[in-house]
Amino acid sequence: MDQHRSKRRKTKRNDPSVVKIGDKTISLSAFLAPLAEKAEKKPSSTPVENGSTPNGEEEEQQKPTDGIDKRVSKERLKNDSNRPEKRAGGAGDTPMLKARKALPIWAYRDEIKASLRGDNDILLVVESWCRKKKVRVQSDVVGVGGMVAITQPRRVAATTLASRVAREMGTPLGATGEGSVGYSVRFDHKVPKGAKIKFLTEGMLLQELLRDPNLRQYSAIIVDEIHERSVDVDLITGFLKQILWSDKAGRGGIPLKVVIMSATADVEKIKDFFKPDNAPSSPLKLLQIKGRQFPVEIKHTDKPVPDIQEALVKKIFDIHQHEPLPGDILAFLTGQEEIEAAQRLIEEHCATLASNVPKLHVSPLYGQLSIQAQQDAFQPAKTKYTRKVVLATNIAETSVTVPGVRYVVDCGKAKVKQFRARLGMESLLAKAISKSSAIQRTGRAGREGPGKCFRLYTSEAYEELQDADLPEILRNDVLGAVLTMKARGINDILSFPLMDFPDVEAVEKALIHLYGLSALAADGTITEIGRKLALFPVSAPYGRVLLAAASPESDCLLEVIDVISVITSGETIFHQIQTEDDSERDAIEEARKELQRREGDILTFLTTMQRYAAENADRIAWCYARRVSVRNMRQALNIRRQLRGICVKEKLLAVTPPPDPQPFYPLSPERADALLRCFMRGFATKTALLAPDSSYVTVQGKHVVAIHPSSVLHGQKKEAIMFLEHVFTQKNYAKKVSAIRADWIVQAMGGAAVP
DNA sequence: TCGTCTCCT
Numbered sequence: 191m192d193q194h195r196s197k198r199r200k201t202k203r204n205d206p207s208v209v210k211i212g213d214k215t216i217s218l219s220a221f222l223a224p225l226a227e228k229a230e231k232k233p234s235s236t237p238v239e240n241g242s243t244p245n246g247e248e249e250e251q252q253k254p255t256d257g258i259d260k261r262v263s264k265e266r267l268k269n270d271s272n273r274p275e276k277r278a279g280g281a282g283d284t285p286m287l288k289a290r291k292a293l294p295i296w297a298y299r300d301e302i303k304a305s306l307r308g309d310n311d312i313l314l315v316v317e318s319w320c321r322k323k324k325v326r327v328q329s330d331v332v333g334v335g336g337m338v339a340i341t342q343p344r345r346v347a348a349t350t351l352a353s354r355v356a357r358e359m360g361t362p363l364g365a366t367g368e369g370s371v372g373y374s375v376r377f378d379h380k381v382p383k384g385a386k387i388k389f390l391t392e393g394m395l396l397q398e399l400l401r402d403p404n405l406r407q408y409s410a411i412i413v414d415e416i417h418e419r420s421v422d423v424d425l426i427t428g429f430l431k432q433i434l435w436s437d438k439a440g441r442g443g444i445p446l447k448v449v450i451m452s453a454t455a456d457v458e459k460i461k462d463f464f465k466p467d468n469a470p471s472s473p474l475k476l477l478q479i480k481g482r483q484f485p486v487e488i489k490h491t492d493k494p495v496p497d498i499q500e501a502l503v504k505k506i507f508d509i510h511q512h513e514p515l516p517g518d519i520l521a522f523l524t525g526q527e528e529i530e531a532a533q534r535l536i537e538e539h540c541a542t543l544a545s546n547v548p549k550l551h552v553s554p555l556y557g558q559l560s561i562q563a564q565q566d567a568f569q570p571a572k573t574k575y576t577r578k579v580v581l582a583t584n585i586a587e588t589s590v591t592v593p594g595v596r597y598v599v600d601c602g603k604a605k606v607k608q609f610r611a612r613l614g615m616e617s618l619l620a621k622a623i624s625k626s627s628a629i630q631r632t633g634r635a636g637r638e639g640p641g642k643c644f645r646l647y648t649s650e651a652y653e654e655l656q657d658a659d660l661p662e663i664l665r666n667d668v669l670g671a672v673l674t675m676k677a678r679g680i681n682d683i684l685s686f687p688l689m690d691f692p693d694v695e696a697v698e699k700a701l702i703h704l705y706g707l708s709a710l711a712a713d714g715t716i717t718e719i720g721r722k723l724a725l726f727p728v729s730a731p732y733g734r735v736l737l738a739a740a741s742p743e744s745d746c747l748l749e750v751i752d753v754i755s756v757i758t759s760g761e762t763i764f765h766q767i768q769t770e771d772d773s774e775r776d777a778i779e780e781a782r783k784e785l786q787r788r789e790g791d792i793l794t795f796l797t798t799m800q801r802y803a804a805e806n807a808d809r810i811a812w813c814y815a816r817r818v819s820v821r822n823m824r825q826a827l828n829i830r831r832q833l834r835g836i837c838v839k840e841k842l843l844a845v846t847p848p849p850d851p852q853p854f855y856p857l858s859p860e861r862a863d864a865l866l867r868c869f870m871r872g873f874a875t876k877t878a879l880l881a882p883d884s885s886y887v888t889v890q891g892k893h894v895v896a897i898h899p900s901s902v903l904h905g906q907k908k909e910a911i912m913f914l915e916h917v918f919t920q921k922n923y924a925k926k927v928s929a930i931r932a933d934w935i936v937q938a939m940g941g942a943a944v945p
Numbered sequence: 946t947c948g949t950c951t952c953c954t
Contacts, residue, residue, distance in 0.1 A: 920948085
């Protein structure tokens with residue numbers, strides 16, 4: 191083995207080449223610029239592991255892997271486990287190294303490097319269903335690039351992975367100064383000078399593509415969690431494919447390395463996608479990595495259950511009585527209502543348990559819950575001999591991990607949003623989950639030890655499930671996706687490479703809609719307006735409202751920014767009032783009255799933001815007194831700051847507005863009209879007229895819509911309404927509703943706004 | 946007279 195030893199001695203306090211970050215481990219051995227000197231000393235065809243230890247000794251090296259069988263051999267695994275561990279020279283280093291070696295990916299490190307050597311520019315890494323992956327990246331040390339981007343679907347993932355990697359590498363993670371690791375997410379950018387690794391959200395990479403279509407600052411892009419199939423990741427893979435199979439002139443001939451990481455990948459689909467046109471086979475290299483999941487025993491029901499709610503509660507008590515403690519239960523339900531109902535049933539039944547029987551503590555967990563209320567689900571039960579039951583929505587499937595869980599109960603359903611292009615509306619209905627979703631839920635029982643998963647459906651029903659969920663791009667309005675492509679130079683949308691291509695009709699609707707917003711010219715090319723819309727972190731119709739508000743005739747941009755900030759900060763900002771105390775309820779309703787405007791929800795949002803921003807004393811108390819979401823209002827302030835900044839940069843705003851708090855003045859009726867007419871510019875297609883039978887009928891499509899009870903206009907009759915959202919749940923609902931004048935609609939019909 | 950999965954620029 192001597193001949194394979196590294197000839198370089200290193201005295202760095204840690205091995206910077208392999209990084210473990212929570213679920214993943216990434217090796218950057220021998221490829222990044224600080225180690226470039228090493229690359230020069232070695233023929234590039236035989237890169238060598240950088241395995242030096244803290245005390246400066248070298249580790250035994252593995253043999254070079256050129257031309258070896260890509261499959262992992264038992265010998266290889268054995269070799270790894272036999273590697274001599276070195277004693278720590280510096281405190282805390284060896285446990286970290288040990289932890290790395292214990293990772294499943296460790297055994298594959300040479301294969302990963304070999305797979306990316308020479309002409310092989312793309313590699314797909316698949317691991318078994320729900321466990322961690324680790325990937326090594328080889329990036330060329332030539333001119334273009336120098337940085338590795340790692341995309342994540344969620345902000346928290348990007349930031350926490352970055353700080354973990356920075357710690358592993360012993361490099362600071364700051365916005366200024368030197369450092370090897372950085373991250374970039376909305377509202378938060380920490381990319382030190384000389385950063386080599388940058389974690390970023392998918393949306394951020396798409397924004398960067400706007401300025402740099404060839405991703406020149408990167409040598410490699412690692413796309414993580416591709417199996418989640420967000421619209422953004424689908425678009426990113428499309429752009430990456432175009433860069434990969436282009437003549438690379440835009441990168442000075444230097445290829446871009448691409449690593450795709452996936453949990454439950456449809457390998458053939460991804461392989462096929464990255465195949466160049468007319469090529470006989472895909473050049474993509476595949477590496478499968480075994481996970482580290484504890485075994486989970488799966489139990490189906492014998493017969494279909496007639497009442498899921500009842501079966502769920504029964505199953506929970508069944509587990510409680512027959513399974514040992516400790517071991518918490520995680521149950522997947524479809525929504526808040528089901529969760530609350532189940533909680534009531536469980537708590538009622540729990541009260542009847544004998545005093546010597548261990549108790550159950552129920553924690554609801556869903557997105558609309560305040561942060562404090564969510565915390566309960568992550569804490570162990572506070573009293574002894576108590577089992578925790580977390581009743582969760584899909585939030586617990588991918589977004590968060592509940593510790594302590596050994597038992598999962600899966601109802602087999604989830605609420606799914608589906609956009610219907612023909613109707614221009616979306617629906618949100620409970621549907622059967624996919625196999626991969628069922629597997630993901632099951633895996634939640636095996637994170638801390640062997641577990642059990644109880645499915646409230648038969649094994650036959652499981653076999654009938656779709657393999658995977660419909661990717662988001664087939665469920666969403668493609669308006670944003672089409673604008674994203676157009677703004678990045680894709681004129682022929684239909685020939686853009688996508689793993690799943692939406693219905694041509696949906697694309698056509700989106701093109702017409704964009705034309706109605708003046709984002710596209712009649713020949714389909716992007717307009718200046720369209721380019722501006724692509725810069726805003728809001729959907730195209732909202733962007734159009736911003737531009738309309740900036741015109742001298744309207745002159746209400748700051749107000750429109752306030753409204754859009756509130757609307758896009760999340761779901762509704764008004765919490766439902768949950769109190770048994772009538773006088774308290776009256777007080778809350780009274781306090782809310784000063785926010786509500788009879789013109790409708792848009793003006794109500796404006797008033798809320800303005801009064802909130804004018805509040806100088808205690809904003810949290812202000813929110814609580816009105817049951818306004820603290821989280822959403824904080825987010826709204828961030829969005830407001832960002833939108834104001836973009837508007838100043840784009841010269842839509844002449845000066846930066848003065849800082850808060852500013853005194854509150856209610857908007858005059860004339861200015862309120864002007865503001866609503868700006869929204870008409872973006873939402874001319876979402877209007878309805880009052881019919882003789884007192885129903886509202888949409889101007890486009892002639893559908894009956896009802897004003898949603900969450901609107902301040904619920905139960906009121908106005909000659910015409912404009913609504914910003916149109917959702918089918920129990921029935922056809924208009925949400926975020928404002929009263930308008932019927933002649934505004936007529937005027938809007940005269941223009942290009944109504945296709 | 947409603948009751949809504951989850952992310953992201």
